[in-house]
Amino acid sequence: MAEESFNADELNPPEWLNTLFITKVLIGHEKAPELKVIDLTFAPASPKGDHYASIMFRAKVKYTTQKGEFTKSLIIKTMPEEEGLKKDLFADSPLFITEIGMYSKVLPECERILREVKDNARLYVDCIYHSLSPKQVIIFDDLVEMGYTVVRDRWLTQEEICSAYGKLARIQAISMKMINERPDYLKDFKNGMCEMPGLMDSPIINAGMAPFIEFLGSTPELNKYQAYFEKIKLRYKERLRQTMQEYRNNPQPDGYYVLCHGDYHCRNMMFKHNKETGGFEDCMLLDFQGCNVTPMAVDLIYSIYMLMGPKQRAEELEHLLKYYFTVLLETLRKIGYQGKMPTPLGFWAEFKRHRYYEFLMVSTFLPISVGLRTYNFDIEEMLYNDETRRKCYHLKEYVVDAKKMLERFERSGYFEDL
Structure with missing residues (x-):
């Protein structure tokens, strides 16, 4: 390379x-x-x-x-x-504190609980060293040596995505048990990526909505959505903060709260395939540095845009998310969860309740993802150069993808009561 x-x-x-x-x-x-x-x-x-x-x-x-x-x-x-x-x-973020806490405390406890119910899923790679001073550093065994790779030259298969959702669902089911039975166990996990110093006011967040609204106005078949996003832009950053901080500041009686990964995309996981047959064998999640307790929908909304490919978003979205929900319920039952069990109706209601996070994804993260994955645009250029970023909104793949997502928003009532 x-x-x-x-x-x-x-x-x-x-x-x-x-x-x-x-x-x-x-x-x-x-x-x-x-x-x-x-x-x-x-x-x-x-x-x-x-x-x-x-x-x-x-x-x-x-x-x-x-x-x-x-x-x-x-x-x-x-x-x-x-x-x-x-x-x-x-520089001043708690990323390493969070990730060290995950590898030294939470993930080992999750595996211990799974082993008690005869579930042998492996949730994390071994961390052999960590330190915060004098340098922030974490050292892991190399998954490449164990046959795992990052998928870069294609979209993930349905089987690979289901495996990734299965690992996430197990961790999050156990976190629900922790929150219900010993809430202090996860009290330090309160710093998500959207709460990093400076990130909410960075070009990553600030510069996406304006070109998206311009894109809607210049695309005839999407004109009808422009007025909605003119209204959305007035308070979407405030709504994002509310979503990320809801569990700590304003927990809802019917809300589903879990320990979220915080950056759940396809480059933060590795996959293992049989060397002889090519058959799929395992998925390993990585980079737990943004973990925090949030509504369940946070990781799942992010995954729609950063884990799924365009075909899956258009044709398999509901099936894939149902798979996550099925594994979540199975794990909750196996581990003896005593709280209120999530329902399908409540599960889908969470997506609409936190729709402002999905508005951010379709307006800001999706065009960058298309530019990065399909056209190999430079990531820093896309994040910090207005001209390069604006090009992403007119890529044909983004236009098709955004149209289908906006149609789904409309069918699901996302534009009601803005």
């Missing part, structure tokens, strides 16, 4: 990420004080566009202990140190 396909800040690791550091990490992990690293190389862990809030490296390590010579591949996630937009947005 060409060098320019990687993020510039991942081409060279920081000075502290060296043999001495990796040796200390492996000594602690292997419990082998005599361990010596005899060879170490670093490379970017993934191509540009796979992640944004951190920087990631793959370390290939050769080392010796009393037991012999070994090799290991590690994925190292840390924060950028060079000045730039990424550092400006996320």
